[in-house]
Amino acid sequence: MSTGAAAIEVRGLAHRYHGAEGALQALDRIDLSVADGEFVSLVGPSGCGKTTLLRAIGGLLRVETGEVQVLGVDPEEAQQRRLFGLVSQEPGLLPWRSVEANVRLPLEVTGAAADVRALLTRVGIGEFARYAPRQLSGGMRQRVALARALVHGPRVLLMDEPFGALDELSREAMRLELLRLWESERITVLFVTHSIREAVLLSDRVVVMAPRPGRILDDLRVPLPRPRTDALEETPEFAALVTRIRAVLREAQ
Ligand SMILES: Nc1ncnc2c1ncn2[C@@H]1O[C@H](COP(=O)(O)OP(=O)(O)O)[C@@H](O)[C@H]1O
Numbered sequence: 434m435s436t437g438a439a440a441i442e443v444r445g446l447a448h449r450y451h452g453a454e455g456a457l458q459a460l461d462r463i464d465l466s467v468a469d470g471e472f473v474s475l476v477g478p479s480g481c482g483k484t485t486l487l488r489a490i491g492g493l494l495r496v497e498t499g500e501v502q503v504l505g506v507d508p509e510e511a512q513q514r515r516l517f518g519l520v521s522q523e524p525g526l527l528p529w530r531s532v533e534a535n536v537r538l539p540l541e542v543t544g545a546a547a548d549v550r551a552l553l554t555r556v557g558i559g560e561f562a563r564y565a566p567r568q569l570s571g572g573m574r575q576r577v578a579l580a581r582a583l584v585h586g587p588r589v590l591l592m593d594e595p596f597g598a599l600d601e602l603s604r605e606a607m608r609l610e611l612l613r614l615w616e617s618e619r620i621t622v623l624f625v626t627h628s629i630r631e632a633v634l635l636s637d638r639v640v641v642m643a644p645r646p647g648r649i650l651d652d653l654r655v656p657l658p659r660p661r662t663d664a665l666e667e668t669p670e671f672a673a674l675v676t677r678i679r680a681v682l683r684e685a686q
């Protein structure tokens with residue numbers, strides 16, 4: 434891939450939705466740059482435009498104003514070249530297809546090849562290849578969604594509250610699994626979450642957003658050592674970062 438270019442580059446992005454009650458400024462003056470291999474989280478209250486921003490970067494939304502580039506090309510081209518994978522809160526699996534067949538689906542569209550079994554093993558569900566989605570727990574279904582997002586070997590992973598529908602224990606397990614995966618593969622991750630603690634635990638940087646209009650309030654570096662484990666959550670450095678981000682969010686209200 435083109436070296437030197439940021440993995441994600443957003444410049445002067447603004448977007449309004451037009452509805453019956455008039456226009457809603459979902460995003461305003463968004464500048465964001467994510468380096469290759471970086472793990473960046475977006476946090477902020479519901480409605481601050483996190484999903485809109487992710488959709489704009491993923492080429493699912495044509496923005497009104499501004500510029501978005503993924504690895505030096507526009508989102509549509511990045512989409513065509515399968516440069517990114519997308520994981521959202523709902524796994525969106527086809528119920529009549531097995532785990533393996535769900536993960537294989539994008540390959541059937543592009544005609545590309547991948548070792549799906551190895552991929553399932555990498556995300557911790559190697560033994561469940563032949564299961565139907567309904568036979569899996571919520572956490573396991575999200576692993577299937579993650580494997581599907583990784584099937585074309587993307588350089589960028591866009592994750593929109595991927596663990597938002599999981600119970601707390603599954604969520605903790607998934608965080609650590611994602612960390613392990615990212616630490617071994619160093620793909621670029623842009624991760625949306627409501628949870629400040631989750632953002633701090635995972636990220637190199639936490640981008641804090643506020644609503645009406647959706648905007649970036651702050652962009653904080655997380656200088657905590659890696660590899661990270663949940664033991665980090667007990668440290669004063671971790672607590673200090675969480676407190677700082679809370680303060681930024683409170684000021685905006
Ligand atoms: N398709 C849409 N049409 C109209 N308004 C929308 C649409 N999608 C989102 N919005 C509005 O835009 C704002 C930002 O939404 P969203 O990006 O989903 O925020 P978040 O993901 O941070 O909760 C919200 O006020 C939401 O109601």
Ligand SMILES: [Mg+2]
Pocket residue numbers: 483484485
């Ligand atoms: Mg959202």
